[in-house]
Amino acid sequence: MIDIQFLTVVILISVGISTLVFKKNIIKIVMGIEIISSSINLFLISLGYREGSVAPIFTNAPSVKMVLPTPQALTLTNIVIDLAITALMLSLAVLIYNYYGTLSMKKWRLVERCS
Amino acid sequence: MEVGREMFIIEHLPALVIAIPLLAAFIAPLLKRFGKHAVSVWSILNLSIVECLVIVLGYRVIKDGIQSYAIGASIPSLLSPNGLPVRIILEVDAISSFMGLTSISIILLACIYSACFMKKYKSVERYYSLLLLMAAGIMGMAFTGDMFNMFVFLEVLSISSAGLIAFYAYKGEAIEAAFKYLVISSISALMVLFAIALLYGQYGLLNIAALGAAFRFTILDKIALALLVSAFVMKCGAVPLHMWVADAYGEAPAPISASLVVASQISLYALFRICFTLFGLLPAIQIIAWFIILFGLASMFVGVTMAMPQKDIKRLMAYHAISQTGYMLLGVGVGLAVINDINALNAFGIAAMEGGIFHIINHAMYKGLLFLVAGAIIYRTGTKNLNEMGGLGNRMPITAVLFLIGMLSITGLPPFNGFASKLIIYESVFLFNPILSVVAMIVSILTLASFVKVFYSAFTGQEQSKYKDVKEIPAIMLVPLLILAFLIILFGLFPGIILKLLVKPAVQALLDRAGYIGVVV
Structure with missing residues (x-):
């Protein structure tokens, strides 16, 4: 019996990695990183989930069971960091587009010089 | 009152070392209204304060043992009230303070150098702001005792470094380099986070020391180890994922290239911390050690062979940085391979680790010197291409001598510091x-x-008419270079003292797994 959420995590990470490896468009690469990051968020959240429990924000909780708060804190932190990374990467993508007029990696100067 | 304040500073030392650059980074842009110099003076001032605090902290670590600090606790020294660490804990032992001292010294010198080097650019306040953030990230990674906190500081370091690499935003290459760096570092950070999630799912712990005590070495732990090792090897710029190093070091402003060297080395520290403290007792650690040794060998060889044909002076030095990283991986990897064999450890393992750790500080110094000298050449001639240089030795004699010192040191000739650490590595690894x-x-x-080629094409040969007006670099840029050259010769002449003072405690701290864990649990 495989937990469906962990299977989803594995599938999403493989999709993200294959995007990173096979795509040449840098917007797609940013998307690949985002997919990996979201799947790790899903993994963290599903680690802390307990069936039938409440959010860990009550003083007088209606039921005794609560989900784990730490993975949610980790996820929140990762979402914030992810936002910063994505914003920075997309702004770099804008600059690259302004400079080279294309989003394809094949046309980059450093790539050409090295190959 | 005076005594009270002193006690306050000493009690909160580990937190202050991270907090001061972090807060100073956000104040720096506000100081622009007082002129560009105000920002650079502010950054130099803050980094000097941090440097002093790190020295005091290091002294206390050597004298009183491991220093620890629970963030946000009413009594910071109270680490685990109910037997389990609940707060983020900073834990400073000899290797952390060694790395902290190395990094902050290089960043401080790079900052002094930038005061003149970056003067002509308009948005210097952002530059200093990011530089201070980078210092905060490095110090955080060195001093933290918490896995997730390490991930956060890794991201702080990556984002600020990417911003700095892209500082010459009018050049497409710099943007490319920053993008590449950012892709590599965010992937490695996500791998770290995934490994943290795997560990948290099993043990419910994030603290390194508590995790180390609770380990059961399941299959998931081994997956986490593989993820962590590959992430940090990726981030420290070892072959096979070295391609970002050449671009990033080559395209960043020269003082940033010098700071990036220590930023990569802090990932090496994280790698060693994970391998020794978390997984030191794992029976299969030898396999990981062999992987690290092979990564080291590949880095050494590929780095240097790729450096040979380069025409861009900074790109060439960047490939040498890869190659030198290999020595550190080799030295410490050999120590890790024999960690469970006490006879071999005493015979050559500890010596190999001493060589590797000693090489970290030596490499930071001579590579810092070389990058700053390259920056000096670029500052005066405006070109990075070795073919366009020539005859600069007459015009810039002091720079030429400083380059010679750095060059002889990186190649491991006596009496410079590169010789001292490389000799230890050769002997013990043999x-x-x-x-x-x-x-x-x-x-x-x-x-x-390869460096002889650089020296000949840049400093000797016929003087070119277009460089008739080239002068020696300004005094403020010479000061950090001279300090580095002085330290290189000092470390080369008295390696025994440095080994005893700095390196041996660091290696002992890395091997003293029980001591690190015992502080928290």
Whole structure:
């Protein structure tokens, strides 16, 4: 019996990695990183989930069971960091587009010089 | 009152070392209204304060043992009230303070150098702001005792470094380099986070020391170990994921290239911390150690062979940085390979680790010097291409001598510091496996060959008419170079003292797994 959420995590990470490896468009690469990051968020959240429990924000909780708060804190932190990374990467993508007029990696100067 | 304040500073030392650059980074842009100099003076001032605090902290670590600090606790020294650590804990032992001292010294010198080097650019306040953030990230990674906190500081470091690499935003290459760096570092950070999630899912712990005590070495732990090792090897710029190093170091402003060297080395520290403290007792750690040794060998060889044909002075030095990282991986990897064999450890393992750790500080110094000298050449001539340089030795004699010092040091000739650490690595690794040692020596010779080429094409030869007006660099840029050159010669002349003072405590701290864990649990 495989937990469906962990299977989803594995599938999403493989999709993200294959995007990173096979795509040449840098917007797609940013998307690949985002997919990996979201799947790790899903993994963290599903680690802390307990069936039938409440959010860990009550003083007088209606039921005794609560989900784990730490993975949610980790996820929140990762979402914030992810936002910063994505914003920075997309702004770099804008600059690259302004400079080279294309989003394809094949046309980059450093790539050409090295190959 | 005076005594009270002193006690306050000493009690909160580990937190202050991270907090001061972090807060100073956000104040720096506000100071622009007082002129550009105000920002640089502010950054230099803050980094000097941090440097002093790190020295005091290091002194206390040597004197009183491991220093620890629970963030946000009413009594910071109270780490685990109910037997389990609940807060983020900073834990400073000898290796952390060694790395902290190395990094902050290089960043401080780079900052002094930038005061003149970056003067002509308009948005320097952002530059200093990011530089201070980078310092905060490095100090955080060195001093934290918490896995997730390490991930956060890794991201702080990556984002600020990417911003700095892209500082010459009018050049497409710099943007490319920053993008590449950002892709690599965010992937490695996500791998770290995934490994943290795997560990948290099993043990419910994030603290490194508590995790180390609770380990059961399940299959998931091994997956986490593989993820962590590959992430940090990726981030420290070892072959096979070295391609970002050449671009990032080559395209960043020269003082940033020098700071990036220590930023990569802090990932090496994280790698060693994970391998020794978390997984030190794992029976299969030898396999990981062999992987680290092979990564080291590949880095040494590929780095130096790729450096040979380069025409861009900074790109060439960046490939040498990869190659030198290999020496550190080799030295410490050999120590890790024999960690469970006490006889071999005493015979050559500890010596190999001392060589590797000593090489970290030596590499930070001479590579910092070389990058700053390259920056000086670019500052005066405006070109990075070695073919366009020539005859600069007459015009910039002090720079030429400083370059010579750095060059002889990186190739491992006596009496410079590179010789001291490389000799220890050769001798100890020879006892482990002679072939590894032979490869290391061949790489050293190739390094010499490649740097001789740089020296000849930049400083000797016919003077070119277009460089008639080239002068020696300004005094404020010479100061950090002279300090580095002085330290290189000092470390080369008295390696025994430095080993005893700095390196041996650091290696002992890395091996003293029980001591690190015992502080928290």
